[in-house]
Structures are given as structure tokens and as C-alpha cells.
Amino acid sequence: MNPTRTPVADGGQRGTSSWTREQAERIERRGDNVAPIIYPPENDPFPELHIWDTWFLRTRDGSLADLNGWRVAVSLTAPAELLPGKRHDVATLRYFYSADGKEWHRGGRVFEESEAFGSRQWAGSALYDDGDLYFYYTASGQKGEEELTYQQRLAVGHGGSVVADDEGVEFSGPFEHEILLTPDGDYYETEDQSRGMIYTFRDPWFFEDPETGKTHLLFEGNTPVPEGSDACGGDAAQQEFNGCIGLATSESGDPTDWEMQPPLVEGVCVNQELERPHVVVRDGQYYLFTPSHEHTFAPGLHGFDALYGFVADELEGEYRPLNDSGLVLANPANAPFQAYSWLAFRHREEILVHSFFNYYDLRGRSLDDVADLPESEQQRRFGGNFAPTVRLGVDGDETWVRGVLDYGHIPTEDEELEDPFEPERERPTGGY
Template sequence: MSHHKPDQETEHAPGYGAPSGWSPKQARRIERTPETTAPIVYPADEDDASGLHIWDTWFLRTRDGSIATIDGWRVIFSLTAPADLLPGKRHDVATIRYFYSRDGQEWHCGGTVFEEGKAFGSRQWAGSALYDADGTVYCFYTAAGSREGPLSYHQRLAVGAGGSVETDETGLEILGPFDHQIMLEADGDRYETEAQSRGMIYTFRDPWFFEDPKTGATHLLFEANTPVPEDADCCNGDPTRQEFNGSIGLATSPTGDPTRWQFEGPLIDAVCVNQELERPHLIVRDGRYYLFISSHRHTFEPGLEGFDALYGFVGKSLRGPYRPLNDSGLVLTNPTAAPYQTYSWLAYPHREEILVSSFLNYYNLEGLGIDDVGNLPPEAQFERFGGTLAPTVRLTLDGDRTEVRGTLGHGHLPTPDEDLPPTLRERLRESDVTGGESYAGTEN
């Protein structure tokens, strides 16, 4: 790790419509370093017999953010599509399924979460899930498109409330019926509507439930875009740059009811920097609020050089102000040789470390760009797409600095009392001290 005093006061930038912004000056510092680059990963040795493409994934959590354990079982939710569908078409038919495990390594598919035809939208995109104290399951999701009419990309924040969990020695089942409600639609003031959008991608999605440990207040984070008038005094008046207007939205429940929300202003915006701040989520540690998002190389303003990566920010309260981790915001990216190997990262704490889950995306591209994949023959597209859970990445977190420590197995979600193996660096250090055998190769 670089010699940088932890928690030194990297400047926070004001946002266009938020108290904090991700500024072009900060984004220009983005670069791959050993501390921010994951190792090359490969598909798991065993064949995937699920018959599914699996991508964006999240956990069943309790109100305090802990991963729920129910009679020894834990649950993840994933966007899924039939594995015989071309990978680039999977978002058009996405369905949320759940998987359960005792050891956090072998996952069993429990089926679709919602009854067929009951959820809003023609398909459902990412969200979060709450296992409340009374045993009720709330599944927050993005309602994409409409059940009627042609395929569209209209997005609303929705919830399926009232589910329950049943378990026995052989498995776990999530049961309905769910009461589906549209929680929030973009207001056109704080958050851009689809009609207002001038950018390449419209976003109003990815609801993430969060209860603030300092205040006890109940919140919902989500991905959005900030409305920027064409005559706005920003981005040097360049309307093309103004189209890059991603933000992290916030809503609050006055009573703690997970189905009733009121808009607040965004926490961070990236006007003039990035158009898409996907899947925002929070970790609170040592009194600091760590806010993470995923983003793509192609959603950065053309004058900036970013990567498909996990980015992060830190503040002293939910509302900030926030400054970027590692000076630039870059926390974890793919190696140069495999720039699209994983995506849709989700960070969560495990003892003194931060673990990061994701899915295996496109690999073995042999120099092709991501936009070239759709021009390949179908067989070549399937050969280069993972569509499974990726290896879990281990990070250290020290003030406003992070460092990659190595990886665990594909989709490995350690139990709370599980000791993680030492990294190669630690094994080498132990070897030097004891005079034992030396090690070679990559870290775990």
C-alpha cells in the first residue's frame, strides 16, 4: 500500500444537486494499482448445472444490515435468465431467484421469488431484501418496463412485502403471497424522469434498504440521474458533458415502514463525470460511512478515463460530506488483461476485512472491446460469458484507503465465525520468520 496517512482529508467536492460531488479533478486520478486491481479469475472447475445466467446478486439482511441466518441457512437473491439466451439479451427477461446455503459455498436454487405475473414491470432488476424482526420478508426491486406493450426501459422502485421463510433440515423456502407496491417514481425535480433524460442510459433503479445505526432512521438508497437544464452553469456550459449526470438518491421512511417513503435530496452526484452510479450500498465502520457503487468504463464523460469497477466514498454521516476513497474513488477493478471479467460488485464486512462479491462477466475477449461481443457468432458469445458467481475478493479498509488482499472461492460467503485463510503475503512472512518452506503463486 502506498505511504499515505490513513484518513487524511482528501478534499470533498460540492455536487451540482447534492452536498457532495464526484468531481472531474478526482476522477482524473483513477489508475490501476496493485492495491486496487483484482487477480485474473476463471470459471469454477465444476460445471454449472443451474441452466441459468446469474448476475447482480444481493443478500437477505436484517434491519441492522447483518446477513440473516435462519435456522442455519443464509439466502442470496440474483437476477437470472435462461442460460440458452444470448448473454446480451438477459436484461430483457430478468427474473429474481433466490438461493440458499449452510456453508456459504454450495448454493441451492430455491426458485423464483415472486408468483408469475404478480410483480410490477415486464421484468425485475436489482434491489435488496429485508428479513424483519417478525419474520416478514420485504423484497425491494426495480420494476422495469410494463407488462403490456413493447419492451421499454421505464423504471420505478417497487417492493414485494409480506413474504415468509420456511426451513427444514434439507433446505429453505421463501413463500408468498407478496403485496406488490410501487414505492417511488422519479419526480423530475430532484431525480430526472425518463422524458427529461438526454443521456445514453436512463437510471432510476437499484433500491437499497438501510437503517442508520447513529440515528435509527430508515432509508432507501437508489441510483438516479440529476436533472441538468441545457443552460446550466456547469461542465463549462457543454451540453454533451452535462448528459453525464449520475447520482445516488435518498428516501426516508417517516415511521420505519419499509413500504412508505419520502424523497430527500441526493447524497452524491457525478455531474460532468459519470452517467451511471449503479447499485449504491453502505457499510458503517469506526463511525464512518462507506458508500459504494459500480460503474462502467463507457459511462464516464469522454474526457475521463475510468474502468468497469467498484468505486467508493467516505463520510462522517449518512449525508456526508463524502470524499473519494483512494483519492480517486477507485476501490476494485479488473486487470488490464481482462478488463470485463467481473461486474456488479457488492461490499460487505467480515471481521476486520471487507469482502466483495460479483459475477463472472465477459472473459477471454482476446483484445475485443465489450461493444464487439454482440457481433460475434452466438457460440463465441456463450464461450466468453460467465453468468455465474465470481470469486469473492478480500479488501483491507484503513480510513480512506483500501487494498486488495486476495480472493476466496466462487460465491463464497463466509459464516460470521469463519476464519479466513492467510494471504500469500502473510504466509511468506510466516515462512521468513520460522525458516519454513517458501510459497509461490498468487494469493488465495
């Protein structure tokens, strides 16, 4: 199916693929796109922390950086005594490190408390470039604000130093912090333009194209849809759902110098929040992944808290929704919020998916109902740590669940994984 093109305000055409309502109407759980049920692990390795969105320190080619035998994960964290629903209000970047990809050790804060922009820092990515460190993040709110605001800018802290020895990994500053991009109001909606329930300009993801050598930054945004527009057939309620996957390019390759580009994919009339976009290149195909929520789909559509994805022949090419609908990996119907913030990455020729253990044992409650539970129950029903890693089968425009690894298992480069049991796959067109 060829994606449509979205007209810009002046009537011209922008090289942006669209996730259409027709495609999203095909979203459904099948036997081969649902993750297994997650149960609480026997031991919580970091009981003092809530841990959620996580990414890895990578090199320019996208592989996980090796620091004297250690790999590094960066996560949004908050003190575990805080109610889980309040964790985003105090989110702090911390790092963890592992030699075997199974046992993770707690590091410290990435930045000193007074260094970074914003009253708190949300998700991003991390680059280790021939000894140089770049920690990309979302600067949310303003430092020192008395009441939380939701202004969002794409930022980076670079410089600093790292010591990696037999004892572990330690990052230290000072880091030089820069605001890299703010919304332009043309390609990407400003907060003042927003009419929806959620405003986004966040989640910077560094990506260097292995085919072209060009350096890019992907991010989450919203496409401006003026009031009175004929988008979505003029349906104002649907127009508020206007998420997009943004792109910026560094012509020089400088990881701090970016020029805004049109979005890669727009979800106008479909979904308002296309979070943490990232790309995995496999067999010459560009797999563009994004997590999203059931409550961020436009009226008349029914999606899930799930990982969604698209595929194209080149980064700025025409994207097709994976599995005809865009749905890649859903939570099970009886545990619809058990995991979130999925991150796909390559292990050899396989694609694996990391996420965090979210809310479980809700017994039919929605996320909005969680706040009505006693505080002790809110705490008990939040996992707040690494979830089991899912093995994803990929064949062209189709994906399926191949199996699952242990909690937070990120295989080492030389680790051989057992051949998984491959269940009979269900196809969106009705099977074999």
C-alpha cells in the same frame, strides 16, 4: 479533499457531495487495486441459468439473515440458452441458499410470474424483519408491453412466507406489491428529461443507520441538468453524464413508506451510471460503494469496469472519494470485463466483495464487439455465475486488495479466514 456542493436549479445549495472531474482524472490501476484473473470454475453449479447481479437477505442491522442455519442470496437470472446480451430483457429474481457459504443450492422464483410490477425486474435488496419479508426491486417497463420500454420505478413485494428446515429454504406468496418511488424531476431526472445514452432510476437498497437508527433507501438516479445550464462549463456533451446516488428516508421506520431526499453523491460531468449503491459502516465511517462501467464516464475521462467508493463521517455527510480518485477495485487490464456488479459487505472487521463472473477471453474486444461474435462464442465467453470473493483492506480513506476467496464464498459468522499475504501497497501519492 473537501467535496464540492452542487447548486440546484433555483440557485440554492443542496447538501450533496460531488465526485469531481479532478478526482476522477486520478483513476488508475495500481498493483494493490486490481482483482486477480478469473478463470472458469471446474464445475458450473447452475448450468441452466445466467446469474448476474446478486444481493443477500439481510436483517435491519445489515447482517446476513440466518434462516435456521441457511443464508439466502437473491439474483437476477435468465435461462442459459438465451444470448447473454439479451438477459436483461427477461430478468427474473431467483433465490439461492447455503449453510456453509460455499455450496449454494437453487431455490425458485421469488415472485410468481404475474405478481410483480414491470415487464421484468432488475436489481434491489432484501430485508428479513423479525419474520417479515421485503423484497425490493426495480420495476422496469410495463407488464404486458409488446415492445420493451425502460421506465423504471422502485418497488417492493412484501408479505409472503418462508419455510426453512433441514432440507432447505422455500419462499411462497402471495406478496403484496407496491410502487414506492418514482422520479420527481427535481432531485431525480425523469425519463422525459433524460438527454443521455442511459437513463436510471433503480436499484433500491435498504439501509438502517446503526448510529442514528434512521431507516433509508439508497438508489441509482440521474441529476436533472437543463439544456443551456452552465454545469460542466456549459459543455453539453459532458452534461449528459449526470449519475447520482439517491436517498429516501422513512421517518417512521416503515419499510414501505419513503420520502425523497437530495442525493448523497452526484457525478455530474463525470459518470452517468452509479449502479447498485450500498453502504458498509466500519470504525464509525460510512463507506459508500457503487459499481460503474468504463463506457459511462464522461468525455475526457478514462475509468474502468470497476467498484468505486466514497467515505464520510455520517450517512448524509461530506463524502470523500476513496484512494483520492474513487477507484476501489478494478478488473485487470487483460481481462477488463471479467467481473461486475460488486457488492461489499462486512465479515467481522473485514470488508469482502461479491460479484458475478462476466465476460472473459475477449482478447481485446470491447463489450460492443461481443454481439458480432458467433452465438456459440457469445455463450462461451460469458461466465454468468458467482465470481471469486475479494478481500478488501481498509484504512480510513484508503483501500487495497488483500486476497481472494473461492467462487461465491460468503464466510459464515464463525468462520476464521486465514491471514492473507499482504503485498507492498501502492499509494496514489507515490508509495511509502
